Amino acid sequence: MRIKLIQFTGKSLYCAAADVHIDPWIPVDRAIITHAHGDHAKWGSKHYLAHKDSEAILRLRLGQDIDLQTVEYGEIFIINGVRFSLHPAGHILGSAQVRVEHKGEVWVASGDYKLENDNFSAPFESVKCNVFITESTFGLPIYKWQPQAEIFSEINSWHHKNQEEGKASVLMGYSLGKIQRILKNISITDTLVLAHGAVYMVNEQLRQAGYDLPPVTLITKDTDKKHFKGALILAPPSAHGSPWMRKFGPVSLGYCSGWMMVRGAKNRRAVDQGFVLSDHADWNDLNIAVKSSGAEKVFVTHGFTSAFSRWLNENKIESAEVETMYGNDEVQEDAVPVLNEETGG
Amino acid sequence: MKQFAELFLNLDRTNKTNDKIALMKEYFMNAKPEDKIWALALFTGRRPSFKINSTQMQLWANEVATIPGWLFRESYNSVGDLGETISLILPPASQKKSDKSLTEWFGYLNRLPAMNEIEKREHILAAWDQLSRQEIFVFNKLLMGSFRIGVSQTLVVRAVAEAAGLESSAVAHRLMGKWLPSDTTYENLIFNESENDNASRPYPFYLAYAIETDISEFNAMENWMVEWKWDGIRSQVIHRNNELFIWTRGEELATDKFPELHALKNCLPDGTVLDGEIVSFRDEKPLPFNILQTRIGRKTLTKKILEEAPVAFIAYDMLEENGVDIRALSQYLRREKLERLYQSAQREEIFRLSEVLKFNSWEELKELHNSSRENAAEGFMIKNKEGTYQVGRKKGDWWKWKVNPLSIDAVLVYAQKGHGRRSELFTDYTFAVWDDDEKLIPFAKAYSGLTDKEIAEVDRFIKSHTVEKFGPVRTVTPQLVFEIGFEGINVSSRHKSGIAVRFPRILRWRKDKAVKEADTLVNLKSILDTYK
Numbered sequence: 114m115r116i117k118l119i120q121f122t123g124k125s126l127y128c129a130a131a132d133v134h135i136d137p138w139i140p141v142d143r144a145i146i147t148h149a150h151g152d153h154a155k156w157g158s159k160h161y162l163a164h165k166d167s168e169a170i171l172r173l174r175l176g177q178d179i180d181l182q183t184v185e186y187g188e189i190f191i192i193n194g195v196r197f198s199l200h201p202a203g204h205i206l207g208s209a210q211v212r213v214e215h216k217g218e219v220w221v222a223s224g225d226y227k228l229e230n231d232n233f234s235a236p237f238e239s240v241k242c243n244v245f246i247t248e249s250t251f252g253l254p255i256y257k258w259q260p261q262a263e264i265f266s267e268i269n270s271w272h273h274k275n276q277e278e279g280k281a282s283v284l285m286g287y288s289l290g291k292i293q294r295i296l297k298n299i300s301i302t303d304t305l306v307l308a309h310g311a312v313y314m315v316n317e318q319l320r321q322a323g324y325d326l327p328p329v330t331l332i333t334k335d336t337d338k339k340h341f342k343g344a345l346i347l348a349p350p351s352a353h354g355s356p357w358m359r360k361f362g363p364v365s366l367g368y369c370s371g372w373m374m375v376r377g378a379k380n381r382r383a384v385d386q387g388f389v390l391s392d393h394a395d396w397n398d399l400n401i402a403v404k405s406s407g408a409e410k411v412f413v414t415h416g417f418t419s420a421f422s423r424w425l426n427e428n429k430i431e432s433a434e435v436e437t438m439y440g441n442d443e444v445q446e447d448a449v450p451v452l453n454e455e456t457g458g
Numbered sequence: 459m460k461q462f463a464e465l466f467l468n469l470d471r472t473n474k475t476n477d478k479i480a481l482m483k484e485y486f487m488n489a490k491p492e493d494k495i496w497a498l499a500l501f502t503g504r505r506p507s508f509k510i511n512s513t514q515m516q517l518w519a520n521e522v523a524t525i526p527g528w529l530f531r532e533s534y535n536s537v538g539d540l541g542e543t544i545s546l547i548l549p550p551a552s553q554k555k556s557d558k559s560l561t562e563w564f565g566y567l568n569r570l571p572a573m574n575e576i577e578k579r580e581h582i583l584a585a586w587d588q589l590s591r592q593e594i595f596v597f598n599k600l601l602m603g604s605f606r607i608g609v610s611q612t613l614v615v616r617a618v619a620e621a622a623g624l625e626s627s628a629v630a631h632r633l634m635g636k637w638l639p640s641d642t643t644y645e646n647l648i649f650n651e652s653e654n655d656n657a658s659r660p661y662p663f664y665l666a667y668a669i670e671t672d673i674s675e676f677n678a679m680e681n682w683m684v685e686w687k688w689d690g691i692r693s694q695v696i697h698r699n700n701e702l703f704i705w706t707r708g709e710e711l712a713t714d715k716f717p718e719l720h721a722l723k724n725c726l727p728d729g730t731v732l733d734g735e736i737v738s739f740r741d742e743k744p745l746p747f748n749i750l751q752t753r754i755g756r757k758t759l760t761k762k763i764l765e766e767a768p769v770a771f772i773a774y775d776m777l778e779e780n781g782v783d784i785r786a787l788s789q790y791l792r793r794e795k796l797e798r799l800y801q802s803a804q805r806e807e808i809f810r811l812s813e814v815l816k817f818n819s820w821e822e823l824k825e826l827h828n829s830s831r832e833n834a835a836e837g838f839m840i841k842n843k844e845g846t847y848q849v850g851r852k853k854g855d856w857w858k859w860k861v862n863p864l865s866i867d868a869v870l871v872y873a874q875k876g877h878g879r880r881s882e883l884f885t886d887y888t889f890a891v892w893d894d895d896e897k898l899i900p901f902a903k904a905y906s907g908l909t910d911k912e913i914a915e916v917d918r919f920i921k922s923h924t925v926e927k928f929g930p931v932r933t934v935t936p937q938l939v940f941e942i943g944f945e946g947i948n949v950s951s952r953h954k955s956g957i958a959v960r961f962p963r964i965l966r967w968r969k970d971k972a973v974k975e976a977d978t979l980v981n982l983k984s985i986l987d988t989y990k
Contacts, residue, residue, distance in 0.1 A: 254525050255533045255546035374546065376595075377538050378882050380471055420532040427526065 147224025166207030203237030205290030249416030482617035541598030690737035729781030907964030
């Protein structure tokens with residue numbers, strides 16, 4: 114049997130022909146990084162390649178001095194005779210699908226993706242291929258998102274209600290991706306926007322790199338308590354239950370995540386309001402992405418791998434599930450450290 | 459319906475008792491009058507049956523959503539609630555949103571029993587097609603399975619009492635009995651004074667604290683009265699106005715549940731209230747609690763059940779004599795009155811007296827304490843002879859001294875996801891002990907007893923050490939050892955181990971123990987031989 118263009122080593126997606134690893138979990142010589150989330154961008158490799166919009170955060174997290182080459186979407190680069198290009202995955206700023214072409218065969222490793230345009234990251238682009246590697250974080254038919262405009266309007270009404278009741282609105286979401294999406298889409302003209310350190314750091318890094326984001330005010334020990342009343346406070350999920358949360362006086366606690374779809378998940382997190390807002394494709398969009406890729410073979414990684422893979426096979430799309438280390442339903446959200454906080458959701 | 463669906467979801471979201479009461483109170487003050495009685499019926503376990511089963515509903519939902527059965531089951535395993543899973547897989551409603559009230563929806567559902575299968579299907583599908591996702595979820599709850607929402611009868615009673623400005627005990631009594639939401643109104647049920655409201659009213663129970671020190675640090679022995687702590691159902695027996703009432707500690711009027719005790723009416727003078735414990739007895743011996751358990755919660759008591767689990771009332775206090783409240787008298791005076799009443803009654807098979815134990819030293823009492831289980835008791839009750847009968851849990855005069863639970867070190871072998879709040883974590887565990895062939899034999903399931911942090915840690919272990927999956931159940935590498943506590947142990951033909959334990963729970967995670975050091979089936983059987 115011919116060696117697969119991309120192999121699943123358990124530690125990375127490995128292209129032997131080019132000797133390149135995609136999103137490796139171990140230090141390697143050459144790594145292509147689909148996006149800057151902690152479960153995909155790991156420390157220690159000699160040489161990195163990623164989309165230019167990932168640079169600011171990759172340097173923040175992996176070190177200013179990493180050897181990083183950046184490319185534009187659609188730009189072709191050849192490594193050991195293998196043709197590579199990155200294409201928008203729509204997951205977060207700079208997120209990319211990796212197209213790999215060799216001897217007439219095309220594979221696409223899509224990393225994490227969503228189809229809906231979030232008005233900040235470049236919208237998902239469907240790439241034709243022979244083999245498509247898809248995530249399945251929300252690969253069950255219970256996960257179906259509402260259009261984001263509805264969710265943002267829910268968030269706005271929730272915040273207004275809190276303002277009327279003299280409460281602070283603490284809104285939790287992953288600091289890279291979700292928070293920028295929220296800032297770009299909700300109404301913040303008549304509110305003070307305060308932020309947890311993790312959120313502030315990412316926001317400032319991106320602003321300094323020239324991205325069009327509104328400023329947020331960092332909450333410090335010296336922040337006057339009277340500012341909290343009626344304010345919008347942005348925080349990462351890891352702040353939930355921490356002493357940091359306890360200083361705001363009366364609050365309503367909101368949480369933006371696809372997991373908020375299920376009542377038990379929402380109740381377990383003990384939040385006042387769950388907003389079903391995810392940076393991953395829902396059930397319908399996973400199906401659309403797979404179909405429009407035109408792939409004759411689909412590998413299903415992190416998430417509800419066995420269910421989604423079986424579903425595809427029953428629907429005449431040859432599919433197999435693949436074990437990877439990327440944030441799936443099994444490990445999502447354990448991670449408290451800032452660097453690792455945004456798997457899943 | 460929207461209002462009720464909101465109430466349901468809000469109740470579900472909080473685990474704070476006061477919030478739940480406030481939510482229900484608001485509903486009972488503001489909902490449409492005709493809706494209140496239906497809500498009350500749902501909260502008190504009076505949901506009518508519509509002759510629809512959950513398998514049918516599931517099938518219809520799959521047809522509408524065009525997904526196969528296995529994918530529904532995968533989804534269900536992730537959600538942990540059937541009605542909710544259906545609400546999530548259905549496509550969004552295509553019809554204009556319905557503004558039918560809860561009462562109107564019950565009217566709609568009442569047409570179901572007369573329909574054939576095809577009509578039923580159409581009827582349900584038409585309903586789904588005009589409700590929001592949350593409403594579909596609550597609608598499904600009206601139709602099938604248990605209507606569980608984490609609201610006890612006591613909370614409903616308190617909420618209605620606050621909304622109506624009435625006393626809880628009056629409301630509790632008015633909610634008892636055989637009323638149907640279709641035959642009465644909320645006003646009628648709650649506000650129409652009944653003659654027996656006062657007659658049936660129990661006193662608040664006096665509850666004991668667990669002893670905090672060694673028993674020998676109690677003051678002079680002669681100040682205290684010691685009895686066995688019976689393992690039954692704490693109850694008040696009331697005879698007033700020629701009627702008998704039996705109340706359990708949960709403010710539940712349980713007179714109907716103990717027909718053999720109705721004869722107490724003939725041996726207690728009118729105007730008597732006794733405090734005690736209902737316990738199963740056979741041949742002069744109290745039976746383990748699990749025998750009594752077989753009849754709790756049954757709607758109808760068959761002759762067979764009454765024969766297998768006969769009960770008696772063990773009295774240990776007297777609160778009212780000749781219609782006079784005597785709770786302010788000292789314990790020993792109330793005891794004297796109780797003993798006189800007991801001697802004149804002469805109905806040993808249903809009316810017993812809780813024995814006052816004799817001992818010559820605290821040390822002697824400690825010895826006796828070790829034999830609690832052989833006497834079908836949970837330990838001792840220690841009561842100050844000069845104490846009055848107080849209200850609620852108060853320190854000082856009544857103390858309980860319980861025996862330690864039985865315990866065994868067992869190995870985690872299977873795990874399953876929890877339900878509701880814990881639907882995405884593995885929180886239902888099965889534990890095993892070693893048999894003679896060095897194989898692990900499962901003997902108990904346990905859910906609680908770990909901290910949230912430990913639950914998360916065990917959850918991670920399970921997810922990374924799954925050996926096999928059978929539907930929702932995962933077999934895990936036998937590696938974690940837990941100390942499992944339980945209250946009782948019995949022979950069981952239904953379990954592979956041949957043993958059934960009562961109230962199994964995790965006492966602690968034995969991180970210090972290797973899997974080989976866990977206990978054996980022989981250890982378990984020796985506990986059985988000692989205590990069965």
